[in-house]
Amino acid sequence: MSNLPNDRLIATYRIAAPFDGARARAEALAAEQSVEMPLSAIRDVRVLRDIVARVDAVRPVGGGFEADIALAAATTGDEASQLVNMLFGNCSLQPEVQLVRVALPDGFARRFPGPRFGIAGIRSLVGAMRRALTCSALKPQGSTVQDLARLAHLLALAGIDVVKDDHGLADQAFSPFAERVPAVQQAIDAANCETGGRTVYAPTFSGRPRQLREQRRVAEQAGVRMALVAPMLIGLPSFVEFREDTALPLLAHPALGGAARIAPPVLLGTLFRLFGADATIFPNHGGRFSYSPQTCESLCAAARGPLDGLAPILPVPAGGMTVDRVDEMLAGYGMDTMLLIGGGLLAAGDALAERARAFVARVHAFGDHR
């Protein structure tokens, strides 16, 4: 107990409550998120000094207020679930509280695995050093393995960089992982042979830790070169272990991640990156979801900005995107981006191959103009 590091994370919460009494509400939140008991009953002065969270500032914002709360880094145990517990464990149960920003002390990010590949690693993998990347999805779930493999082959022939499973393709009876993944990988390999291309397949890994291990074994044997994982579905610590145990780049899916009243740039940007994602899918503004352009921009900054020397990771805007929006998206997000169009290609029906080629051509052409 003598050598407690004294560094602090600064978590900023937005609280829907009157600014009158903000200081007391913030003190209560600081106790809730650290010692979860009345401070008056704590006898150990080291706990009061080094462990209890500290209110650094409160300020009015909109109809409520924001509080900067300094959490002791030592309380996180340098572990994903406990970090999230400290940031948003109990106060997740208080609907008036949102976690809007997190600032980590120097060196803290290094205690987590971080991305193994990052943007540069994914660029090497698909052989695209400067232009933006393209991604599409195998759907719908319920399709036969043969139909999914056929679709993958077609998308790879069109030159899509990353063909991912729909995140709803798990390990169901209609297309079990162990049958689907080798078949789809083979279809993509065949297309790559025909075109000389380097399309990568990212199957969905999901389920219990044991299932994830078995899926890694199957995927490795099949020559898979990327993994799609939804960290909030499998659990953040399980995601960290996945990152530790695999040599594949990780494409993070946001499923179940939007509900948490944790600002998307914090969860899908900073935290997913910290825990090992190399690319992060998010619902782009103007699609089927309601993220604002500003949220999307902050999320990109969290994915690509400085973070203790961790590699920047690829933002992947998605969610109801169309080929028509390629130029606008790339003008806004820049080249270090992967555009994901799933349903927007499939909706072309018989003209799917043509539309996929148009998507690829549009993204490549945009690169040439720069």
Add this chain to the structure above:
Amino acid sequence: MSNLPNDRLIATYRIAAPFDGARARAEALAAEQSVEMPLSAIRDVRVLRDIVARVDAVRPVGGGFEADIALAAATTGDEASQLVNMLFGNCSLQPEVQLVRVALPDGFARRFPGPRFGIAGIRSLVGAMRRALTCSALKPQGSTVQDLARLAHLLALAGIDVVKDDHGLADQAFSPFAERVPAVQQAIDAANCETGGRTVYAPTFSGRPRQLREQRRVAEQAGVRMALVAPMLIGLPSFVEFREDTALPLLAHPALGGAARIAPPVLLGTLFRLFGADATIFPNHGGRFSYSPQTCESLCAAARGPLDGLAPILPVPAGGMTVDRVDEMLAGYGMDTMLLIGGGLLAAGDALAERARAFVARVHAFGDHR
């Protein structure tokens, strides 16, 4: 693909949008939560018939509406993360959507582990067959192992049934799991020898699957007889695997579970029970959290009501409770309940032992009156 079972889960969503256009919005949600693509582009009739989610009803509720959506059980792959993905994966990213109820088809719950002990098993463990149970917590994090063991000894001497770690006690440097857990278990064993009591210690298990395995090994060796786990922190599939691999009863903690816009009775009641919890902690009304009495009551019904023959589990109201409220809580919740008072006992300072004894006496006396 020929033998797809045709059973459906009915998920009820509350949607904050005008009732005009409710049907179309519900159809879009049904597509989002199943095939995530335009139905017009689906060629496989079996997918349209057996996989696409179906809107069974829409009705106006408050300023918005509710939609009953029938999800194909086959799409869940009988696995926790994929079940939650189907129920609330993508629509977690749509802030206007809440999951308010889930009805499972007959036999579905049996595909998940469910509680191993349930209420009856926990009653046997602590030797209390009819009265309500008592629970308190070891706090604050940052305390030395010796201080935590001393506190545990005192609470066990007072006759508390279950002494649990604060959910913030993970595996930090100030009280590492491998040192804390044997020391606290020993302190409780010693108190049990003195009193002839049967107090049980429930340490916090947290972290990556590998860490959970190691913690189980340490706990087993130390003679631990219950586990505290926050399913949303470690991840639901990891919780299921924990249930499969341990012989300990599981006390579920709601941390990170309140933020998900999934109604508490569904998440902390039905789903935690399905995945293996034997007892479920929830923030009682009138404490530091804002659950309504009605939410608490529905949560108890989900924990203890019929569910495909799965054992009923113990509701554990908590979150700012005091000894003064024992009678009211037991009158409301009945005997098949465990009351958790943490900070409310610790706030007594020097009078802690006395207040803990008063808590126990009050709960036992209430039982005698019935």
